[in-house]
Amino acid sequence: MTDFTQKFKLKTNPFRLTPATNPNELVWAGFVDIKSKFERRIERSIRIPNSTLVLNWGEYGSGKTHAARYFSKLDVLQDLASKADRAVPYSFVFSLPKGKEPVYSVFISIIDKLDIDHIRASFQHILPRLNDFIDSITANIHIRSVIKAVFESSVPFLDIKKYLYGTMNSSELKSLNSVGILRLLKDDTDYASVISLLFSCLTFNKEVFSCIVVWIDEFEDIAVLNNTNIDKINNFIREILDNVPNNLLLFLNLTQSALISVEDLGQYVYDSVRSRIKERISFDLPSKDVLKLYLKDLLSFFRVGEDVNLFFPFDENVVDRIISEQGNVSIRQFNESLSLLIELADMDDRSPITMEVFREYETDIIWHKD
Amino acid sequence: MGNICCLLDACTVISLIYIDSDGSLLKRMKKVEIKINDFVFSEIKDNVYINLNSQFNSKYINRNALDNFRKEIDQRLTFFRSLKNDNEELLRDVGDDYFDRISCYTAYSKKRNGELCSAAYALYLSRVFEKKVFFYTEDYPARMFFSRFFNFQQIGHIKDTVDFLILLYWLDESFSRRMLENYLSELYSHKILPVVGFKQVLREFQSTKVDGRFARENRSLVGNIKELVIKLDNLDFRSINGHLDYFKSVRKKHGVFFNSIEKFFPIFELEVGGDSPSLLEKITHVNDEIKKNQIFKWKDIFPA
Numbered sequence: 001m002t003d004f005t006q007k008f009k010l011k012t013n014p015f016r017l018t019p020a021t022n023p024n025e026l027v028w029a030g031f032v033d034i035k036s037k038f039e040r041r042i043e044r045s046i047r048i049p050n051s052t053l054v055l056n057w058g059e060y061g062s063g064k065t066h067a068a069r070y071f072s073k074l075d076v077l078q079d080l081a082s083k084a085d086r087a088v089p090y091s092f093v094f095s096l097p098k099g100k101e102p103v104y105s106v107f108i109s110i111i112d113k114l115d116i117d118h119i120r121a122s123f124q125h126i127l128p129r130l131n132d133f134i135d136s137i138t139a140n141i142h143i144r145s146v147i148k149a150v151f152e153s154s155v156p157f158l159d160i161k162k163y164l165y166g167t168m169n170s171s172e173l174k175s176l177n178s179v180g181i182l183r184l185l186k187d188d189t190d191y192a193s194v195i196s197l198l199f200s201c202l203t204f205n206k207e208v209f210s211c212i213v214v215w216i217d218e219f220e221d222i223a224v225l226n227n228t229n230i231d232k233i234n235n236f237i238r239e240i241l242d243n244v245p246n247n248l249l250l251f252l253n254l255t256q257s258a259l260i261s262v263e264d265l266g267q268y269v270y271d272s273v274r275s276r277i278k279e280r281i282s283f284d285l286p287s288k289d290v291l292k293l294y295l296k297d298l299l300s301f302f303r304v305g306e307d308v309n310l311f312f313p314f315d316e317n318v319v320d321r322i323i324s325e326q327g328n329v330s331i332r333q334f335n336e337s338l339s340l341l342i343e344l345a346d347m348d349d350r351s352p353i354t355m356e357v358f359r360e361y362e363t364d365i366i367w368h369k370d
Numbered sequence: 371m372g373n374i375c376c377l378l379d380a381c382t383v384i385s386l387i388y389i390d391s392d393g394s395l396l397k398r399m400k401k402v403e404i405k406i407n408d409f410v411f412s413e414i415k416d417n418v419y420i421n422l423n424s425q426f427n428s429k430y431i432n433r434n435a436l437d438n439f440r441k442e443i444d445q446r447l448t449f450f451r452s453l454k455n456d457n458e459e460l461l462r463d464v465g466d467d468y469f470d471r472i473s474c475y476t477a478y479s480k481k482r483n484g485e486l487c488s489a490a491y492a493l494y495l496s497r498v499f500e501k502k503v504f505f506y507t508e509d510y511p512a513r514m515f516f517s518r519f520f521n522f523q524q525i526g527h528i529k530d531t532v533d534f535l536i537l538l539y540w541l542d543e544s545f546s547r548r549m550l551e552n553y554l555s556e557l558y559s560h561k562i563l564p565v566v567g568f569k570q571v572l573r574e575f576q577s578t579k580v581d582g583r584f585a586r587e588n589r590s591l592v593g594n595i596k597e598l599v600i601k602l603d604n605l606d607f608r609s610i611n612g613h614l615d616y617f618k619s620v621r622k623k624h625g626v627f628f629n630s631i632e633k634f635f636p637i638f639e640l641e642v643g644g645d646s647p648s649l650l651e652k653i654t655h656v657n658d659e660i661k662k663n664q665i666f667k668w669k670d671i672f673p674a
Binding site for chain 2: 016060098100101104166221224225226227228229257258259336339340342343344346347364
């Protein structure tokens with residue numbers, strides 16, 4: 001048992017992990033209302049066919065990225081799917097690209113996360129039906145051939161991956177001529193068409209995957225794009241929603257800042273996209289009770305052994321004091337303060353963290369009330 | 371434009387290179403007499419490629435597009451190269467210590483840079499060629515500093531890239547309002563993307579490096595970063611150079627951190643004094659304003 005664990009009865013510092021990237025460290029503590037909103041939303045998309053656009057908004061550090069990562073965990077999605085007695089969803093999380101070619105960036109980040117081997121193995125038993133479906137859904141023969149090659153095990157895995165990444169030269173492309181692929185993907189229309197058809201196929205009859213859940217994080221960065229790229233992003237989202245009428249759940253994570261608030265959205269998101277927003281999930285700044293519940297819950301995930309004080313190593317009056325001193329702050333700021341407090345106490349071998357201990361460190365950890 | 375001359379600073383030229391998506395802006399510049407100081411051109415060459423990586427998100431880079439854009443930058447540089455003077459020739463005319471004399475006269479405390487050379491070159495153009503010089507820069511602190519020199523010596527005025535775009539707009543009948551709006555949007559994006567990137571780097575540092583021990587041992591660095599992040603978040607560029615001076619003062623101790631933020635230093639040129647609007651605010655304001663109020667071109671002043 002490490003010194004830290006002995007002192008604080010915790011596996012590790014739980015506040016350093018937000019937002020965690022390692023799925024094993026990703027836990028959902030407290031915030032039961034928001035959690036159930038997402039569970040209900042995803043479960044609905046698992047059950048029903050309609051594609052949906054949802055806007056998640058809140059201040060910086062209010063937990064939007066954490067929600068995206070948590071609800072992309074396979075075990076979390078599997079639990080929701082089991083409740084609905086359907087197949088598991090396929091989830092993608094990426095940030096809104098800020099570069100010169102946003103649609104290309106989105107396309108590449110989706111290809112990055114595409115496990116072609118797994119997909120091929122999962123669809124092998126329904127391949128003939130899937131091919132018929134592909135023929136029926138689009139008149140674009142080139143795009144049909146590309147998507148069929150993604151699912152067709154006889155096409156070398158590396159060839160199709162290189163093709164999708166656009167790193168194939170013209171002589172290498174000859175290896176795909178026999179499956180009807182005669183040219184490279186070249187523009188945003190191609191990328192949107194491939195993604196749309198891919199999503200429709202992955203959720204074919206909800207047999208292998210019940211729905212696609214896409215999270216576009218940092219969507220507020222649309223406010224820093226130029227008019228051309230704002231156009232491209234809007235057209236891309238509209239095309240995807242038009243061409244994937246079923247089984248797509250698209251979350252847009254929007255952080256309110258000096259640059260953009262929900263009211264400003266109309267300047268950047270066209271009516272054709274905005275009118276598709278069916279639900280808004282707000283990450284409000286947490287109240288005192290919500291923060292305390294969160295803290296108890298979080299500490300219990302990392303607890304080693306037991307303690308009668310559910311806030312251990314913190315005295316409850318210390319927790320109350322931090323909350324009242326900081327005023328309305330985001331969950332990230334709350335975590336940062338507690339993280340510094342526990343680390344400073346660790347360095348000085350102070351446990352439990354009483355009001356006396358807190359006072360010594362107060363100026364180091366309380367820094368931002370606004 | 372008669373005896374008016376537009377002298378461009380490095381930041382303005384780099385912005386013009388990046389926002390000119392189809393190369394047509396350069397063609398429009400042929401309507402005005404443009405000058406660039408030799409020293410400024412060296413700064414342009416040194417810095418013009420820095421933005422490429424942020425423009426082409428490094429992880430999802432499209433090699434072909436990157437190569438094409440690099441070629442476009444090279445071509446545009448060739449255009450601007452043709453507008454630069456030769457400082458050796460200039461100094462043969464007015465003496466080797468000319469820049470030092472102007473630096474001394476204006477009490478400029480920084481080492482020789484593009485803004486100082488441009489101010490000195492502007493005086494030369496004014497006196498030798500009897501030109502009214504408009505110096506276009508995005509460096510607001512330099513603009514504040516040299517304004518008195520330009521005014522008192524009756525050299526001309528110091529303006530920014532937004533003013534230059536408006537000048538090109540009213541001079542050219544084929545330059546539509548929609549085009550102006552798009553260039554302003556490109557300029558806004560070009561200027562704000564590094565601010566967003568800088569904020570991300572600072573926040574990444576806060577969340578990965580600032581633990582209890584670090585915070586205790588480096589209170590002022592941690593405090594400086596926190597304050598700067600809040601300012602950048604609010605697009606508040608007042609007194610941001612105080613943070614830059616602090617970061618420079620701890621460069622030896624925090625070399626890795628310093629190197630990670632060095633490429634964002636042009637952001638500090640956005641500093642404004644008092645309640646003056648920043649360049650970003652000005653772009654937003656002008657973009658709103660031109661939708662409501664007409665900027666007259668020559669034919670607009672005559673009755674229809």
